[in-house]
Amino acid sequence: MTIFEALRQDHEKQRLLLKILVQTHGDTAARRDYFEELKDELSRHATAEERHFYSPLMEYDGAVELSRHGIAEHHEIDELLEKLDDTDCSSPAWLRYLKQLKEQVEHHLDDEEQEFFQIGGRLLKEQQKNALGAAYQEEMAELA
Template identity: 55%
Template sequence: MKNIFDVLKDSHEKQRLLMDAILQTSGDTQARREFYASLKDELTKHAAAEERHFYAPLIQSDQSIDMTRHGIAEHHVIDKVIAQLDSTDMSSPGWLTLMKTLQHKVEHHLEEEEKSFFQTAGKVLDSEQKETLARKYEREVA
């Protein structure tokens, strides 16, 4: 049975692959539009489900409240960059600059989660919670 860390890492890997694929494209092409739509969908579903099924139980613990608040704040920063991308012409150099900004923000967030948040959460959540949260997360993003 997968735990919450496994399912979050799966999503993180998908996000990384999509961002890399987008940055291999140029101009307002069908491929760029499709990769970006997939990335935006993945980021949106991931953030909502992660906040409900990972951050929500962690915010209740003194040990993990600060990291949880930080993670949620980073989701909002990422949302703002996505909004900027959505209002910028995909074929403009500015769009690519914003995409690189998004990649930087997302990769920073994922790295923090994987290298420190997960370790703290592993101490706060028990094995049953980790598996239950994984099932809830997977149902929501499906």
């Protein structure tokens, strides 16, 4: 599996968790459980992605700014997760923050899939794509 396939697979998990969470109501065990799963998924994904996708891309002049942008978006997502953690999940503010998070994450995933993957596809050799995919998946499993 290439790095792009591995990332896209995890992107789909994140989209699904966000979709489910937006449909939850009030301070329920399900809302808390799905949110914890989403936080864990986003955290592991960001760490492994920065190591096994952004870092290798930064070796190429044409991808440095793109990689920095992606990493900055990870930090914005982290800040929204902190706001959600600090807000009672039954409050209307929690749902507002969740919708902001959904919008931010989906924007980030779309950026990666529509722009970053194309640039990475041109810059990385086939062997690198496969090796990075394996390393990414291994790290995701270790962080679980």
